[in-house]
Amino acid sequence: MQTETVLYIILSGIIALLVALFQYKYKTKHRRTLSIAFSFLRFLSVFAMLLLLVNPKFDQIKVFTEKPNLIVAVDNSNSIKHLSQVENVNKTLESIKNNVELTKKFDIEYFRFNEDIENSTILDFESRGTDIDKALNQISDIYKNDIAPVVLISDGNQTFGNDYAVSNTYSQPVYPIILGDTITYTDLQVKQLNVNKYAFLKNRFPVEAILLYQGNVDVTSRLTVIANGKSVFNKTINFSKENNSEIIQFTLPANKVGVRSYTARLEPIQTEKNTINNSKKFAVEAIDQKTKIALVSDMIHPDIGALKKSIESNEQRSVSILNPYEILNQINDFQLIILYQPNNKFKRLYQNLEKESVNTFTIIGTKTALGFLNNTVEVFSQESTGQTEDFQPKVNLNFSPFLVEDISFETFPPLLGPFGASKFSVPYETLLEKTVLGIDKNEPLLATLEHNSRREAVLFGENIWRWRAQSFMNEKSFSDFDNFMGKLVQYLASNKRKSRLTVEYESFYTGSSNIILKAQIFDKNYEFDARQSLDLILENIVSKEKQVLPFVLKNNNYQVDLSGLNPSKYNFTVRSKGENISKSGSFEVLEYNIEQQFLNADVTKLQQLATNTNGKAYFSNAVDALISDLLSNESYKTIQKSNKNTIPLIDWKFLLGIILLSLSAEWFLRKYNGLI
Template sequence: MEISFDHSYSGIWVLLALLAASGISFLLYFKNKENVSLSPIQKGVLAFLRFASLLLVFLFLLSPLMRKVKKIKQLPILAVALDNSLSVKPYTQTFEQLSKTIKDRFADDYQVEFWSFGEKTQSNGLISGNERRSDYGQMIKTLKSNYINKNIGALILVGDGIYNQGQNPVNFTSSLKFPVYSIGVGDTTLQADAAIRSVKTNKVAFLKNKFPIEMELKFSKLKNKMAYLDIENNGKPVYSSTIPIVSDDDFKLEFVNPEATQTGLQHYKIHIRPFGEELNVKNNDYEFVIQVLENKQRILMLSDGPHPDLGALRSSISELQNYETELVTGNDLPDSLRKYSLIVLNQLPSVKNVASKLLLKIKESRVPVLFLIGPNTLLEQFNTLDLGLKVASSTNTEEVQAVFDDNFSLFTLSNETKEFLATAPPLLSPFGNTEISPVLQNLAYQSIKNIRTSKSIMAFGNDKGRKVGFVVGEGLWRWRLFDFQNNGDHEAFNELTNKIVQYLSLKENEDNFNVNYPALFQETDNIELTAELYNDSYELVNAPDVNIRIKSDSLKEFAYTFDRIDNYYHLNVGNLQPGDYTFEAETQLGNQHFTEKGSFSIVKNEIELQNNQADFGLLYQLAQQTGGKFASIDNYGTLLDAINNNKQITVQQHQQTLLTEWINLKTLFFLLVLLLGIEWFFRKYWGIY
């Protein structure tokens, strides 16, 4: 315990306090003639009492601090994470017994904390075995962030090692500051099984157009057998094929391009016919839903004159049955733009054609726009449009190639197309930096002499309720010709063109009132919808209520009112049963009544049942890379012994310094009162008043 003063020259002030208290006490009792009747001993006692009380008062005025150092012991934390997914549900009682054993064994020497994880990681440690996904990576990240700057000794991870959501947990082990002791449950025996591991497809397709389906298939212990794959649309067969299985651990990647023949929400089911020796046939089926649109869409192309880039685009678009193009040169715009789903501007505004009225009319409309920017584009005028992309003004040009960004998420291109187009002849682009708004995403960056830059060559997004796209370069026709010269067809260029056109032409905000939602939900998803309401100036408002009625295919009806968030509306219905649903939302803005109708589907989520083979290899890898150990559930006792014998897991001690001002110490206050009281008593007793 130490005493310190929050003053410079504190020693001088303490000396002065001693002198002042001594002087006053001496003068009061030894120089005061009224105290002649007191003996020297009585004077000394009273003087000492007054000296002590005055010294305390003076020291209080100097604000001294009482410094006390407290030693604190912190037990190491033992975190226990239990897999709570469906694949380990048969082991819930085993988990409960294991939890009790761990708690009883380590409660005295560790701070034991239980966690459960599946789709989410929770700190309650309650086990039900009902989670429909397993996210080991998120669990590792959650525990890592939760125990920053804490004395965590180890993590005991109990599960089957099967993750089907999030990233590989091994990716996060390098930054862990504690060992992982993993306990494996489940059957690792390779059994005969045919499984549909994953399916990738579009969310939207157009009537009479083909759409891609990519399937990852896994066959185990079925060597030299023939698999039969069937695809149905609303119960009707649309595709069948046979797949030879060449090994006992065979992986297949299958591609199918069926034609969309009906509009609306279309249910598709992929099915692998079961083999007699299979124990798990739930992973032989996969269901998905896509939305098929029927409207034939019109695309308006505007240019100063004929251009080979527009010719290349028109040739690709002509192969899409639901689109037709119209080329207009000069400033002769149609009377109404509402009939068009997309407007393509080729190097407009240009040096020869500022096109101010044309651009103003296009900007006032809500029609999506694709800008093809080249050497003839008048960049000063283009930048004033403020549609999300600005290009530094320059009369010079440079040759650039495309480097595609894997983080682009507005639509998908195959890896083959991206790799091929990255080698295509360069485009002629204005020399200068590009600046894009946060509402846009870069599909590709400019590469100059094989050096990737931060300048955009293709960008897309939604700006103020209108979809916009930009291609910063002239020479797309060379890409189409290059595709044919190398591949004998135009599939790569057509894929790029079709994805751009389909994304831009699919209008999301063509009315004042719009409800946004995905066409497909998993049964574990919260059903969330958002809505936007615009006034006639196209400003977001959310003053009036938005009500919605949702009806299931079993004719059950649910009524809700949207919540207001900022300028938008949001609704979280929670979970609903699998099936098809329709809805009708309505609102009133002034004298205008708006309604919006739509439909969505909820499909079953049985991904946890698609793979029943435990992955102890993953659990072993997690333990090995963090300095821990792995054991099966039958031998977990040896693992608990290893934790007890780990000398690196220790009790941490740290010191806590407590500073207290004297004036806040009640003991000193009562001491002062006691000194003054005793002095007063003796003065009265010895006859001094």
């Protein structure tokens, strides 16, 4: 408390005392006892009120102790059960929970993890994926300002995410408890199958199989590929300690349209412990035609190469780059023609396109002859001002012709296009809108339209290659941008009538992948209808079991998560409760559990993780040693902390009570003695 405040308090006491003595001592006629009582009560009241005016502040210090945290993270993936380590997990948890000294020293928190992490000790070991890196990063984020060593109970086998053994982002020391043994078993494994998802009818498609062997003696096995119970390929493979891997390349015929499942199997040897990883399933969808697309340009530009690579990322499509004269006699060979920055040389081509009613995708840029284009094309026009502008994209979530997702368009660099208004003489749909410096222009950057049984799209900007590059920087993959272009091309290459209900799904899924069906439903004006209620009627073709699942609205589409479906073939129907609209399809879930491909614990990575985080690795039979080390570690001590709060006197409610009590007592005494 400051000296000035102390002086004010002393002065308040003096003033209160003088007031009390003046009123009840100076020229008073009361009895001595009453005068003393009245003086004391008046002094108390005045002094308390003066103290409120001074309002001194007092420091309140609370001392408390804070124990360090101990995080126990348990692997809940299926590989724990596959390696017969469930009992070791339960024993380890019991040892930690029942140790009184450990409970006294630490605040213990329990987590389970697989693809995600949860604050729970309920374990079923059914998950088909493990992301150790994600679990450790989330724990580090939660306890970044605390002392919180991590006991990681795991076999170290990871199926998702970044390599946890080399990461330097963990802020806490990690003490792995290794589940599984280090004995080297003789093992054959179909490590990987490389095959395209699509093949063309009556063609042969390539398959590449990567086979691994673990052992010290020479062995012979046979690789067999089976389809519909029949062998379609087989080959004898020899392995040794030195020659412990083989890459086998072969082709298979695509004789029937549709999805066909195959099983690649390595014949097991007698001493093999794990035979589940000897086989792997794959599927190929045979199609009877390939979408052919012509990219017509009279110039060289990076956009041309980017468009070709993006469109051809789907094996069902091929792109031919031609000039405006080469294509004149080939127009009917293509389902879609992309017109890149057309000029006067495109005159005859436009005449033939109108005559043959071919679908087009026009890309307008700084080299486009706008005067020619406006005089030639009837359905749209672009104002010619001789100036250019940078336009950034903004996705229109109400776009109805096909299902579109926002692939972080706001992060994409702007396209360079002609400055000026664009006009359409027929109805159109805006897929991407123009924005300049964050301001909406209310003009389309990418639009689609349908007229006279033709489908067209117009992009009012060049340098789309930058979008593909930015998409790779965002996601470390071209797939998001390529899928976006694929949907646009698929829509433009077809002349099917627009449907009010669209469903997006794959023909087949592997058992370890996420299975999510997406749907969109539109009203009679083909605007996205978020008021509808959609159901999925799913039937297992083999077991005949049916179930009805609701779709959940998410952004501009409805979704249902079918992850965890048993391997089988399924038929489905998507129906609207509000209207008599439905759509059906089928898909197949292939049997594959990546968690059952492991034979041992990954001891090396777990020990490397412990070293990198200043922890220590233990096997499951050395839990007592771990507990002893945690208890004796001087870094993990209970810390005494204090909180200092400065409290003003005016917040002390008891003072107000004292004032009321003293004034009331004084009034009551005066009234009782007939002085009022």
